[in-house]
Amino acid sequence: MTLDTAEIPRRRLPLPPMKLIRPVVSLGVLFGLWEIAARTGAISAFLFPPPSAIFAALWISAGPNGDPPYGILLDIALSLYRLLAGVGLALVLGTIIGLAIGLTGWGRAVFKPIISALMPIPTLAWTPVLLLVFGIDNRTTITVVFIAASFEIIYNVVTGIEMMTRKVYWVAASMGASRLQTLRYVVLPGILPYLITGLKLGVGYAWRALIAAEMLAASSHGLGFMIYDAQEYMDMKSIYGGILTISVMGLLIERGVIGALEKRTIEKWGVNVER
Amino acid sequence: MSNVEKILSDPVGETATLAPKPKITAEGAGIRFGSIVAVEDFTTVIREREFVSIIGPSGCGKSTLLYAIAGFLKTTSGVLKVDGKPIVKPGPDRGIVFQEFVLFPWRTVLRNITLGPEIAGLPRAEAEERARKWIRLTGLGGFENAYPATLSGGMKQRVAIARALTCEPDILLLDEPFGALDVQTKNYVMKDLQDLWIAASKTILMVTHSVQEATLMADRVLILGARPSRIVADVRIDLPHPRDPLDQRLGRYRQEVTEILSAEVDRAMKGERGQ
Numbered sequence: 001m002t003l004d005t006a007e008i009p010r011r012r013l014p015l016p017p018m019k020l021i022r023p024v025v026s027l028g029v030l031f032g033l034w035e036i037a038a039r040t041g042a043i044s045a046f047l048f049p050p051p052s053a054i055f056a057a058l059w060i061s062a063g064p065n066g067d068p069p070y071g072i073l074l075d076i077a078l079s080l081y082r083l084l085a086g087v088g089l090a091l092v093l094g095t096i097i098g099l100a101i102g103l104t105g106w107g108r109a110v111f112k113p114i115i116s117a118l119m120p121i122p123t124l125a126w127t128p129v130l131l132l133v134f135g136i137d138n139r140t141t142i143t144v145v146f147i148a149a150s151f152e153i154i155y156n157v158v159t160g161i162e163m164m165t166r167k168v169y170w171v172a173a174s175m176g177a178s179r180l181q182t183l184r185y186v187v188l189p190g191i192l193p194y195l196i197t198g199l200k201l202g203v204g205y206a207w208r209a210l211i212a213a214e215m216l217a218a219s220s221h222g223l224g225f226m227i228y229d230a231q232e233y234m235d236m237k238s239i240y241g242g243i244l245t246i247s248v249m250g251l252l253i254e255r256g257v258i259g260a261l262e263k264r265t266i267e268k269w270g271v272n273v274e275r
Numbered sequence: 276m277s278n279v280e281k282i283l284s285d286p287v288g289e290t291a292t293l294a295p296k297p298k299i300t301a302e303g304a305g306i307r308f309g310s311i312v313a314v315e316d317f318t319t320v321i322r323e324r325e326f327v328s329i330i331g332p333s334g335c336g337k338s339t340l341l342y343a344i345a346g347f348l349k350t351t352s353g354v355l356k357v358d359g360k361p362i363v364k365p366g367p368d369r370g371i372v373f374q375e376f377v378l379f380p381w382r383t384v385l386r387n388i389t390l391g392p393e394i395a396g397l398p399r400a401e402a403e404e405r406a407r408k409w410i411r412l413t414g415l416g417g418f419e420n421a422y423p424a425t426l427s428g429g430m431k432q433r434v435a436i437a438r439a440l441t442c443e444p445d446i447l448l449l450d451e452p453f454g455a456l457d458v459q460t461k462n463y464v465m466k467d468l469q470d471l472w473i474a475a476s477k478t479i480l481m482v483t484h485s486v487q488e489a490t491l492m493a494d495r496v497l498i499l500g501a502r503p504s505r506i507v508a509d510v511r512i513d514l515p516h517p518r519d520p521l522d523q524r525l526g527r528y529r530q531e532v533t534e535i536l537s538a539e540v541d542r543a544m545k546g547e548r549g550q
């Protein structure tokens with residue numbers, strides 16, 4: 001996993017670490033070439049507007065002169081809200097279902113076949129159904145996020161439980177732990193590294209599914225809808241601006257939020273999750 | 276009744292040799308896994324504050340026996356009793372140290388050790404108070420806030436022992452506690468364990484492969500035969516504690532135990548070839 005970065009010795013030079021320089025250089029070159037190609041007319045400036053123009057358009061749409069004012073910020077906020085609500089739901093229900101499958105016979109009997117049957121269905125295939133059930137509503141996109149994030153969370157929670165040796169439970173039992181105490185002191189912290197892995201993968205899937213679902217189902221706003229809407233007006237700059245924002249937000253969530261969670265748990269504990 | 280009164284009221288003078296009360300009683304205890312008989316007809320009495328060592332060929336059912344006394348496994352024939360009552364489940368009166376330590380990686384050294392009292396419902400401050408004593412006696416001072424992943428095998432061993440002792444069990448069950456240690460560390464920890472045993476006045480049952488460990492530490496060495504195992508010899512090591520590994524008399528005991536053990540291994544090998 002990402003733990004091996006901890007072993008790279010820190011350079012004492014006052015330069016930013018190579019880890020940061022390399023992606024900046026490689027992306028800088030890409031955007032630079034694009035800019036030149038678009039400005040010199042080597043590629044169509046309509047289909048591939050120069051990056052400087054894309055950033056300028058983004059900047060305007062983030063301010064009071066945007067159409068609507070602060071439009072991109074609203075889109076980001078709404079997409080994040082849907083992601084957070086859906087993932088939160090998946091985290092709670094997914095953990096509970098995972099625990100039921102991993103720890104109880106009835107849980108396995110009830111949920112395993114259902115999950116096996118649902119697993120091969122692409123999340124977006126649910127959108128028509130959800131649209132009929134909820135209509136054009138936040139609930140539709142939130143449910144898509146929930147479905148997209150759930151499977152990885154459930155799967156990883158079950159794996160986490162399976163990886164625990166019976167001796168861990170024995171230690172708790174010899175301390176006189178009740179079933180609830182065993183859950184609290186042994187099972188939950190024991191599966192946490194796996195839960196985080198499941199969350200990381202689940203959020204990745206959910207973010208992609210959300211953008212796609214917003215194109216199909218959102219009545220207004222959200223990054224997916226923004227791109228869809230811009231296409232109607234052939235507003236290429238907004239389309240690229242939206243794509244760029246999706247990429248940056250996705251990275252921030254995965255690296256920033258989940259990375260911080262990993263630092264505070266598995267990296268601190270020195271635990272490695274095999275996957 | 277005070278001791279003096281006992282002696283006065285005991286004309287035959289039995290109290291002069293009054294042995295401590297039986298702590299663990301095994302009456303024909305047997306454990307089988309399907310068709311595999313792991314332990315057969317195990318009968319013995321281990322008294323309060325006795326240090327008994329169990330030695331025998333690999334796979335003869337030593338761990339299985341220990342797990343049954345801890346209450347993790349059930350006997351399939353005969354009875355195992357603690358304080359005269361049949362063992363039905365694990366409990367804090369019996370502490371166990373596994374060969375693989377089985378520490379909780381998400382808890383610091385201190386938190387691993389305080390888990391028992393925490394489960395028993397003690398406030399944190401009180402749990403720590405109790406843990407401090409064993410942290411000091413096991414030489415873990417200064418490592419309280421380290422996570423298990425950062426510790427050496429010897430340190431993990433000490434944490435496992437301190438964790439078991441902090442639950443204040445009457446009986447300490449040790450499964451090959453020095454297996455994972457190098458010779459240097461092993462000698463240290465063995466010395467520590469003898470001191471701890473003298474300080475803690477517990478009943479200790481220790482499974483080992485090593486004749487040297489068994490004779491150095493135990494009051495009695497139970498030698499188990501090859502599977503299906505029964506006790507082939509019960510050797511009392513009549514030397515005061517703490518013992519000097521270089522003691523001549525200890526050498527003689529070592530020889531005695533070794534001879535019985537090799538005869539047993541020979542017999543087992545012949546038996547296997549004869550089949």
Ligand SMILES: Nc1ncnc2c1ncn2[C@@H]1O[C@H](COP(=O)(O)OP(=O)(O)OP(=O)(O)O)[C@@H](O)[C@H]1O
Pocket residue numbers: 308311312313332333334335336337338339340502
């Ligand atoms: N859960 C189990 N299911 C089936 N057989 C088992 C199980 N646990 C142990 N056994 C068998 O019971 C026998 C005794 O095992 P046990 O682990 O108690 O031996 P041991 O004396 O501790 O061996 P070692 O010295 O190698 O640790 C072995 O033949 C083993 O294969």
Ligand SMILES: [Mg+2]
Pocket residue numbers: 337338339450
């Ligand atoms: Mg064993």
